[in-house]
Amino acid sequence: MGNEESEYNRPLIHYTPEYGWLNDPNGLFFDKKEKLWHIYFQYNPNGSVWGLPLYWGHATSKDLVNWKHHDLAISPEKDDEGIFSGSIVIDHINTSGFFDDSIDPDQRVVAIYTNHDSNEKQTQEIAYSLDAGYTFTKYKANPVIDLNLTQFRDPKVFWHKQSNQWIMIVVKSQDFKIQIYGSTNLKDWKFHSNFSSGFYGFQYECPGLFEVPIENSTKSKWVMVLAINPGSPIGGSFNQYFIGDFDGYNFAPDDTQSRIMDIGKDFYAFQNFSDVEEGAIGLAWASNWQYGNLVPTTERRSSMSLARRYTLKEININPETKILSLIQRPIIPDSITAVNSIVKTSFHPTINNILSLVAQDSTGLFDFKLRFKIKEKRFSNQEKITFDILVQSQVQDNEIDTVKVGFDAVISSYYFNRAIKNKNFENEFFTDKLSTYMEPLSYDDNNLPVFELYGIVDRNIIELYFNDGAVAMTNTFFMNEGRYPHSIKLVVNNEDSKFEFEQVSLRHLTN
Numbered sequence: 001m002g003n004e005e006s007e008y009n010r011p012l013i014h015y016t017p018e019y020g021w022l023n024d025p026n027g028l029f030f031d032k033k034e035k036l037w038h039i040y041f042q043y044n045p046n047g048s049v050w051g052l053p054l055y056w057g058h059a060t061s062k063d064l065v066n067w068k069h070h071d072l073a074i075s076p077e078k079d080d081e082g083i084f085s086g087s088i089v090i091d092h093i094n095t096s097g098f099f100d101d102s103i104d105p106d107q108r109v110v111a112i113y114t115n116h117d118s119n120e121k122q123t124q125e126i127a128y129s130l131d132a133g134y135t136f137t138k139y140k141a142n143p144v145i146d147l148n149l150t151q152f153r154d155p156k157v158f159w160h161k162q163s164n165q166w167i168m169i170v171v172k173s174q175d176f177k178i179q180i181y182g183s184t185n186l187k188d189w190k191f192h193s194n195f196s197s198g199f200y201g202f203q204y205e206c207p208g209l210f211e212v213p214i215e216n217s218t219k220s221k222w223v224m225v226l227a228i229n230p231g232s233p234i235g236g237s238f239n240q241y242f243i244g245d246f247d248g249y250n251f252a253p254d255d256t257q258s259r260i261m262d263i264g265k266d267f268y269a270f271q272n273f274s275d276v277e278e279g280a281i282g283l284a285w286a287s288n289w290q291y292g293n294l295v296p297t298t299e300r301r302s303s304m305s306l307a308r309r310y311t312l313k314e315i316n317i318n319p320e321t322k323i324l325s326l327i328q329r330p331i332i333p334d335s336i337t338a339v340n341s342i343v344k345t346s347f348h349p350t351i352n353n354i355l356s357l358v359a360q361d362s363t364g365l366f367d368f369k370l371r372f373k374i375k376e377k378r379f380s381n382q383e384k385i386t387f388d389i390l391v392q393s394q395v396q397d398n399e400i401d402t403v404k405v406g407f408d409a410v411i412s413s414y415y416f417n418r419a420i421k422n423k424n425f426e427n428e429f430f431t432d433k434l435s436t437y438m439e440p441l442s443y444d445d446n447n448l449p450v451f452e453l454y455g456i457v458d459r460n461i462i463e464l465y466f467n468d469g470a471v472a473m474t475n476t477f478f479m480n481e482g483r484y485p486h487s488i489k490l491v492v493n494n495e496d497s498k499f500e501f502e503q504v505s506l507r508h509l510t511n
């Protein structure tokens, strides 16, 4: 690993720019010809804070964890302007007329983005690429949609085969309207409808609409995603989503439920990839506008989340009711292997019988997977029956920094704690304790409740997936200068722990 100071808290497999500021993922697409993933992103190359001029940065990957940086993809015309968020589609049948037969149908790349001009006016523009997504030419008749507004942005476009048209999902941000437009050629757009629902917060941002397969079924549903910032129930930025049907003109939600995509503090501006060969894959910006510009990394600020595969499944939210929910599973290639690990197929922890994986010459990359049952179903509410996974730094100046995730069997809830006394970072909005109630994933033959937990730690970010992706929680954390994860421990808090682990895997990983 890069041992220089600025690298100790730079994630290994979560995308970060080489230098500068990154926020929203943009233009995510899969090049089917090259089998290559492309991410673009909101990028300030001139400093590690958000600022104009703002560009589309660009990176590519064959496996969604090893990224190759490329030159700026789309640039504003003036230094006090920004190429704000947007998306990319592959215009296979050349509806736009931008391409000739020399361009492979799987590489007919058209970007749709918000141009934020010096008067703060926000209009929707398009640009096409004749080299499969590395350089772009702006459409000579831009903008393609101009409502003379300053809060009108973040177009997510896709081909809706059922109604044979391009669909744009874009927000009138502070009017709390998701607007749906249609087009046959990406140049001329017709307003179809508005959709408003869920938490309003201060403003809508980064909307999206994508089809998600239902597990163990041939059916799928449409998922509308919507970013809110500020105004998250846990502070600052978050993504909510709605499940429903889409006919090419109107989105009809199944219910009035607003569902939260990721209950952590650092998962924002989610976008799904265009032209994925099967299913639904997406990722988000792993930070929060409350403190994103202030976190104690210097050369660069923030990273993307891991890419995740999305499905829908009915999950119990209480003993009586199941609801259809997004299931998220991180995409981790086999090239990520264990340097050392502790794997058990059955483990009964006690206060003195713990598991501790210590990495020599740590990469800072770890994961853990637990499947456990609780041996009793009734507890007095004065009891404390918990286990903890402790992610700890190396000892430095006789101190050690810890991030932990645990489970309390009495209230059937996971908890997370990233409270670290960091001399360089103190922020009132950097919420350090989070939790979620979980119904059991299943019950064993003796009707004992079974739960699962998967976590991946990558130097200064931890992604948690509860009950096989039924709930996800993404958080950054900042250990003191030079410190980063060196060990993982599984501990319990009482002598006769009521936990029976059917599976424990603690791994120190290398990429």
Ligand SMILES: OC[C@H](O)[C@H](O)CO[C@]1(CO)O[C@H](CO)[C@@H](O)[C@@H]1O
Binding pocket: 023, 024, 042, 050, 054, 084, 085, 114, 153, 154, 205, 206, 229, 269, 289
């Ligand atoms: O100054 C940017 C402001 O904080 C916005 O709320 C951030 O907006 C987003 C969301 O993070 O970032 C983009 C711009 O970088 C914009 O297109 C998108 O709506």
